[in-house]
Amino acid sequence: MSATIHRLGSERPPSLEPMLELVAPDMNLVNAVILDRMQSDIPLIPELAGHLIAGGGKRMRPMLTLASARLLGYSGARHHKLAAAVEFIHTATLLHDDVVDSSDLRRGRRTANIIWGNPASVLVGDFLFSRSFELMVEDGSLKVLKILSNASAVIAEGEVNQLTATRRIDLGEERYLEIIGAKTAALFAAACRIAAVVAERPEADELALDAYGRNLGIAFQLVDDAIDYVSDAGTMGKDAGDDFREGKMTLPVILAYARGSDSERVFWQEAVSGRRAADTDFAEAVRLIRATRAVDDTLARARHYGQRAIDAIGGFPNGAAKDAMVEAVEFAVARAY
Known part of the structure; x- marks a missing residue:
């Protein structure tokens, strides 16, 4: 297959619009599945699920399923239900994460656990997980079921590891x-x-798309963790400093701690343990992170993983789908600038 080498850092600001336009007709069908399958005779379930699902998210993960299918020239309809299953898995994990993290904001809105309480959020998350597996079973592919069920288990392991x-x-x-x-x-x-x-x-194409998604996901999270120290709630959809106050050792903190003086390392030890969580402490954390170039280097790593994502699909034919997927990577990294 012919390949074009793409590089991050073009002059025009990258945008998600090409991918949004690429998948728009398919996404309408996916949204119809999501709306249908989040319904229940128990009114609280669609009310709570709808609050998060309609909360302004870009549907990045199901879009990737649709864009990847377009990249491969797939003309069937199976990917619509599966993209909805992907979104349900993601939404369920968000509901559970917000309970674990005691979060107040999600995408600039109050979290479901703040409005309806922790028990309801956990149980509706369980409902959405169950719906995702129904959609997988309806598809009928054991291989798809294995891939998505394994991803669900790995996500849970990752959350426990982080906890x-x-x-x-x-x-x-x-x-x-x-x-x-x-x-x-x-x-x-x-x-x-x-x-x-x-x-x-063939499996080679599976692995190439897996590598694209995996490296994009790492880049995406690196940027998220960086902007916790350089942005605000209006930009991020969560309160700046949430990770700091929750004692999360994200890469900016890991780098700043490793590079700090003895007194700065004492500050980080006290902050991470929860003894320094005031606004003035967060301001000091931001100062130290800037002084040690921890955010700059976190974003440099994000660009590295972003380039790996782009390289992973280098062997697929050129066209609108490939261009949109490349620009989606560039957009994910550029969010911090």
């Missing part, structure tokens, strides 16, 4: 990458890979 790593100042970069590779990148990878299964393409 046990919370407030651990000794967390290193290797374990951090292991955590985000599981809790974020696994679903990106699976969302892309299943398109090759429904299109009945």
Whole structure:
């Protein structure tokens, strides 16, 4: 197959619009499945699920399923239900995450657990997980079921890994990458890979799309973790400093701690343990992270993984789908600028 080498850093600001336009007709059908399958005779279920699903998210993960199918020239309809299953898995994990993290904001709106309480959020998350597996079973492919069920298990493992790593100042970069590779990148990878299964393409194409999604997911999370220290709630959809106050050892903190003086390392030890969580402490954390170039280097790593994602689909034919998928990577990295 012919290949074009793409590089991050073009002059025009990257946008998600090409991908949105590419998948728009398919996404309308996916949204119809989502709306239908989140219904229940128990009114609280569609009310709570709808609050999050309609909360302004870009549907990045199901879009990746649809774009990957388009990249492969797939003309069937199986990917619509499977993209909806991917979105249900993602939404369920968000509901559970917000309970675990005691989050107040999600995409700039109050979280479901704040409005309806933790028990309702957990149970509706369970409902959406169940709906996702119904959609997988209806598709009838054991391979698809294996890919998505494995991703669901890996996500849960990643969340537990992160939970046990919370407030651990000794967390290193290797374990951090292991955590985000599981809790974020696994679903990106699976969302892309299943398109090759429904299109009945060889395993090499599956693995290429898996690598694209996995590296994009890591880049995406690296940027998220960086902008927690350089952005605000209006930009991020969550309160700036949430990760800091929750004692999460994200890469900016790992790098700043490793590069800090003895007194700065004492500050980080106290902050991560929860003893320094005031607004003035967060301001000091931001100062130290900037002084040690921790955000710059976190974003440099994001660009590295973004380039790996782009390279992974280099062997597929050129066209609108490939261009949109490349620009989606560039957009994911550029969100911090």
